[in-house]
Amino acid sequence: MVKIKEPENNVKLPLSRPIIGVAGKTGLWRTMRPIVNNEKCTSCFQCEIYCPVNVIRVEPKLGVTIDYDYCKGCGICEDVCPRSAIIMIPEIGE
Amino acid sequence: MSESQVKPPLPYSARDVVLPGDASCHGCPIPIALKVLSAVFGEKMILVIPACCTSVIVGTYPGQSLKASIIHVPFASAAAVASGVAQALKMRGISDVQVVAWAGDGGTADIGMATVSGAAERNEDIFYIMYDNEAYMNTGIQRSSSTPRGAWTTTTPILGKGENKKDVAKVLIAHNVPYVATASIGYPHDLYSKLQRAKNIHGFKYIQIHAPCPTGWRFDPKYTVKIAKLAVETGFWILYEYYNGKLIISGPSRPLLDSSKRKPIEEYLKLQGRFRTITPEIINSINEYIESNWSWIKKLM
Numbered sequence: 001m002v003k004i005k006e007p008e009n010n011v012k013l014p015l016s017r018p019i020i021g022v023a024g025k026t027g028l029w030r031t032m033r034p035i036v037n038n039e040k041c042t043s044c045f046q047c048e049i050y051c052p053v054n055v056i057r058v059e060p061k062l063g064v065t066i067d068y069d070y071c072k073g074c075g076i077c078e079d080v081c082p083r084s085a086i087i088m089i090p091e092i093g094e
Numbered sequence: 095m096s097e098s099q100v101k102p103p104l105p106y107s108a109r110d111v112v113l114p115g116d117a118s119c120h121g122c123p124i125p126i127a128l129k130v131l132s133a134v135f136g137e138k139m140i141l142v143i144p145a146c147c148t149s150v151i152v153g154t155y156p157g158q159s160l161k162a163s164i165i166h167v168p169f170a171s172a173a174a175v176a177s178g179v180a181q182a183l184k185m186r187g188i189s190d191v192q193v194v195a196w197a198g199d200g201g202t203a204d205i206g207m208a209t210v211s212g213a214a215e216r217n218e219d220i221f222y223i224m225y226d227n228e229a230y231m232n233t234g235i236q237r238s239s240s241t242p243r244g245a246w247t248t249t250t251p252i253l254g255k256g257e258n259k260k261d262v263a264k265v266l267i268a269h270n271v272p273y274v275a276t277a278s279i280g281y282p283h284d285l286y287s288k289l290q291r292a293k294n295i296h297g298f299k300y301i302q303i304h305a306p307c308p309t310g311w312r313f314d315p316k317y318t319v320k321i322a323k324l325a326v327e328t329g330f331w332i333l334y335e336y337y338n339g340k341l342i343i344s345g346p347s348r349p350l351l352d353s354s355k356r357k358p359i360e361e362y363l364k365l366q367g368r369f370r371t372i373t374p375e376i377i378n379s380i381n382e383y384i385e386s387n388w389s390w391i392k393k394l395m
C-alpha cells in the first residue's frame with residue numbers, strides 16, 4: 001500500500017486504514033469455544049487455512065494457537081480437522 | 095495430509111492481509127476466499143468492490159479489515175472502474191499492483207453484467223472475481239439469476255426458485271477472454287494455483303468462486319467448507335479452467351467425469367435449510383441440469 005499524505009488545511013480525506021477488529025472484539029460473539037488438543041495435531045494446516053477470521057496459527061514445533069479475542073466460534077476448524085484435534089465446548093467466558 | 099508435512103499448503107503471506115475482527119457472519123465463506131487472494135498478491139492489490147456483503151465485511155470508514163487498497167463503487171460499475179484503474183496504473187508505469195474487481199453474484203450475473211461484458215470485450219487487463227453465494231445476501235437473501243433451482247429465498251418463499259442457475263462462466267467463455275475458471279472456497283489450493291496461473295496472462299481474467307453462505311442457505315456455520323466440497327463431489331459445481339481455447343477439468347472434479355463417482359445430490363441438498371421443501375420432481379430436474387452441464391464440459395475438453 002502507498003502512504004498518502006493528509007492535506008494540511010484540516011481537510012480529512014475519506015480514506016480508511018487497515019485495523020484489527022474493524023467490527024469490534026468479535027470474540028464476544030462466541031457461544032462455542034474451539035479447544036485444541038496439540039497431542040493429536042499433525043500440523044496439517046487445514047484449520048489455519050479455512051478459519052474465516054484468520055485467528056489460527058499452526059506452528060509445527062509450538063502447536064496450534066487461537067486468538068480468542070477475535071475467534072467467532074463458527075466451528076469450521078473443528079469440522080475440517082482430520083484428527084479431531086479441535087473440539088467445540090460451550091463458552092463460559094473468561 | 096501426510097504427517098510429515100510441516101509447511102503450509104499456502105504461503106505464509108495468507109496470514110497478513112485479512113485482519114481478524116471483520117463484520118462477516120459466523121462461518122462466512124468470503125474471508126476464506128480473500129485469504130487465498132492475499133496469498134497470491136499480498137498487499138499489492140486494489141480491490142474494486144460494488145455493494146455486497148464484502149463491502150460491509152471489510153468496512154468502509156475509518157477502518158477496514160484488509161491490508162490492501164479498496165475502492166468501494168456503486169453497483170454495475172465495478173468492471174468499468176477496475177478497467178479505468180488498470181489503465182491509469184499502466185500509464186503511470188506501475189506494473190506490480192493487481193487490479194481485482196471483486197463482486198457478488200447479484201452484482202455480476204444481474205446488475206453488473208453490462209460492464210462485465212464491456213470490460214471482457216475490451217480485454218481489459220484485470221481480474222474479475224465473482225464470489226457466488228447464490229443470492230443477494232447483503233439485503234436479506236433475495237433470489238439472483240445465480241440462485242439454483244429449488245432454493246428458498248425471501249423472494250421465492252413458497253416453491254423455491256423455478257429456474258436453473260445462470261452460468262456466468264459460460265457467458266464469459268463466449269466472450270473469448272484469455273482466462274476463465276471456476277473455483278470453490280472448499281478448495282483453497284486449487285483457487286491458489288488458478289490465480290497463480292492467471293496472473294501471468296495479459297487481459298481479462300474471470301474466476302467464479304462458489305461460496306456457501308450459512309446465513310442465506312440456512313445451515314450450521316461449521317459446515318461452510320463441507321458444503322462447498324459436497325457441491326463439487328456431487329458434480330453440482332464443476333471446477334475447471336478455460337484458456338487457449340481449451341477446457342481443463344481441475345483435480346477435484348476430474349474423477350467425476352464418470353457419473354458413478356459422484357455423490358448423490360441429496361447429500362448436498364439435505365444439509366441446507368433453503369432446500370427443506372424441495373420435491374422429488376425438482377431433485378430430478380437438478381440431476382438433469384447437472385448432467386447437461388457435464389455434457390457441455392465434455393464437448394469443450
Ligand SMILES: Cc1ncc(C[n+]2csc(CCOP(=O)(O)OP(=O)(O)O)c2C)c(N)n1
Binds near residue numbers: 200202227231
Ligand atoms: C443501485 C443499487 N441498488 C440496490 C442496492 C442495494 N444492495 C446492496 S448490496 C445488494 C445485494 C448484492 O448481492 P450480491 O451481489 O449477490 O452480493 P452479496 O450481498 O450476496 O454478497 C443490494 C441489492 C444498492 N446498494 N445500489
Ligand code: SF4
Binds near residue numbers: 054071
Ligand atoms: S471457531 Fe471459527 S473463528 Fe474460531 S478459530 Fe475456529 S474456524 Fe476460526
Ligand code: SF4
Binds near residue numbers: 042045048064080082
Ligand atoms: S486441522 Fe487439526 S491436525 Fe490439522 S493443524 Fe489444525 S488442529 Fe492440527
Ligand code: SF4
Binds near residue numbers: 119124147309
Ligand atoms: S450473509 Fe453470507 S456471505 Fe454475507 S456476510 Fe453473512 S455469511 Fe457471509
Ligand SMILES: [Mg+2]
Binds near residue numbers: 198200226230
Ligand atoms: Mg450474492
